[in-house]
Amino acid sequence: MNKSSVMVAEKLDDSVWSDAEDADQVDQVSAANADGVSGDASASPTAGAQVSDAAEDAGKSGRSWRRWLPRPLTGILMLLVVVSVVLAAVFGWKLETRNDRQAAGMAALAAARDYAVALTSIDSSHIDSDIATVLTGATGEFKTMYSQSAEQLKPMLVQAKSVSKGHVVAASVQSASDNQAVIMLFVDLEITNVTNPTPRVDRNRVLMTMDRVDGHWLASKVELP
Template identity: 25%
Template sequence: MAIASDQMTTAEDAPELTTPPAPHEPLTPDSEGPRSRRPAYFLLGLTLVLCVLVTACAVLGVRIQDGRHEAERDAQVLDTTRTVLAQLVSLHHNSAQQDLDRIAANATGQFRDQFDSVADSFAQVLGNGQVESTGEVKAAGIVDANDDTATVLAAVTSLVKNSEAPEGQPRVYRMKATLNHIDNQWLVASVEFVA
């Protein structure tokens, strides 16, 4: 069989034969196989897991902080409510003005306005009747609260002595107080007697 000159190839025209790299030679991008992609997938997966964990920790931290803030706020609301309601039912004719001033110092809004308008006549009634009333808040619970306002229900008892009942008469009240957060303190904005 005869070979024509146009069918002959020289070393320059021959296709290059590729051989796999020797074991001691580093892999090149052209020579990477499926095994070389595993570390990349592993690192991607590990990065995603770490991102999820960091995000979960941040969310949990914020929730814990919010819970602490709400607990502190609620404690302040209940403390103010107990103080003011106990003061409302603990009035003495010989210290009426001081008792009323303490209540007014923790009042705001409509409650403060109403209280200020009747304080003088109320002090006279206490003096004329020789009123001695001592009371306490037996239980109080927050109905609703946020950083600006709160509503509290309370069970209050008192022993009221006066010129008509020198031995005293026990009284039981259920009160609803609304508080406002003003100038970094909780003040009572309204008090209602509820049945």
């Protein structure tokens, strides 16, 4: 073997060894990097968890703020709910008021029918008790006026032996509130006396105002329109 061949062989051997050493160094670096990465990850699990928790908290905070932010649709729905509640309350109040007035009107109507019969039914044979019944169902100026008129008319009714009987033909509520009602009544009145023993029928239209006093409906005004 000549010198040139030996030199070429030596150079090839050096190149091969150099390449091998370079490959070993690359493998060592890669292994070190891998060990470093795995070591860092295993060495600080708390740091990773903190980062994850922080990200999760940030997401929740963002969602929380977005949840409280007014949205057009949410605002409209809330407005509709409020309006519905208010309307329901107003409607309930009006319905209760109307029911109360209707109940008051019906009670006043029943009392007015009974009182119209008492007012138009007078018998001279027991005139004092009849007058007392009429005064018991009256109030205010009408009671005062009837009391004065009855005292003046009583002697004449007794002398004529007058008897009158009233019958309510129809009645209706004209207006009503919690404590007052106006009732329209149609009353047929049969009258007999010494001069006219045969009953004479008088048909009357009576407008009666009823006031609630201490829980009782009493006549405060009687008109013949």
